Amino acid sequence: MALTIPEALYKKLRKHGEETYPHECCGVLVGEFDETGTKTVKAVVSCGNTRIDSPANRYHIDPGELVRIQREAMLARRDIVGFYHSHPDHPAKWSTTDLAEAHWIDCSYVITSIEDGRAVLTNSFQLLGPEESKRFEDEDVEVTG
Amino acid sequence: MSIKVLIPTPLRPYAGKQSAIEVNAQNVGEALNDLVAKHPDLRRHLFSEDGKLRSFVNVYLNDEDIRYLSKDATPIKETDTITIVPSVAGGM
Numbered sequence: 392m393a394l395t396i397p398e399a400l401y402k403k404l405r406k407h408g409e410e411t412y413p414h415e416c417c418g419v420l421v422g423e424f425d426e427t428g429t430k431t432v433k434a435v436v437s438c439g440n441t442r443i444d445s446p447a448n449r450y451h452i453d454p455g456e457l458v459r460i461q462r463e464a465m466l467a468r469r470d471i472v473g474f475y476h477s478h479p480d481h482p483a484k485w486s487t488t489d490l491a492e493a494h495w496i497d498c499s500y501v502i503t504s505i506e507d508g509r510a511v512l513t514n515s516f517q518l519l520g521p522e523e524s525k526r527f528e529d530e531d532v533e534v535t536g
Numbered sequence: 537m538s539i540k541v542l543i544p545t546p547l548r549p550y551a552g553k554q555s556a557i558e559v560n561a562q563n564v565g566e567a568l569n570d571l572v573a574k575h576p577d578l579r580r581h582l583f584s585e586d587g588k589l590r591s592f593v594n595v596y597l598n599d600e601d602i603r604y605l606s607k608d609a610t611p612i613k614e615t616d617t618i619t620i621v622p623s624v625a626g627g628m
Binding site: 415417419424442445448449450451452454455457458459461462465470471472474476478481485486488489492493494495496497498500520522 | 542544545546555556581592594596599601617619621622623624625626627628
């Protein structure tokens with residue numbers, strides 16, 4: 392499986408992590424699934440991090456915001472294909488908390504490491520199910536011009 | 537009355553691959569019951585064994601979380617839309 396994302400949107404999600412540093416950023420990837428399971432990102436929707444109690448190492452997207460994003464995506468005949476967040480001064484790898492709190496099976500979870508305020512690595516992981524035995528699998532990211 | 541329930545991408549495989557399903561109900565609880573009656577595979581993804589909504593499943597009536605309305609007893613109108621969204625969170 393792979394995640395295809397236009398360069399401008401790839402830069403947008405990485406920049407969001409720099410802007411919110413030293414706090415985690417988060418957002419939604421809207422796009423399309425094809426028959427092979429490849430996801431193509433058509434829009435990146437930046438969200439607020441509601442974990443104001445611990446924004447440096449936790450993120451949470453307001454479900455009301457998800458409802459609005461999902462509704463608008465469906466009207467445009469698109470889907471939510473994934474999410475992104477940043478790891479300030481921490482590797483671009485999923486954590487046990489990331490896995491425990493991930494529930495969108497088959498979607499992409501993109502993580503960008505931010506070091507001293509600069510975006511470094513961006514990796515994507517596909518959540519595979521079912522919920523009871525879910526796991527993340529490394530996913531290729533294809534950045535297109 | 538008939539009302540539309542929007543299904544998120546991870547639950548569509550258990551809902552006939554549909555993104556929206558019409559159900560017949562007078563309140564939110566009846567709507568969810570009709571939904572799982574039509575698509576029984578959805579039940580374990582929405583409800584825990586004690587019959588309560590799973591903790592990470594959010595149910596909205598239009599733009600309102602039903603937990604802050606009257607939960608299952610929240611009355612519905614034909615123009616309303618119910619949306620199901622699993623939560624999105626994490627951290628280092």
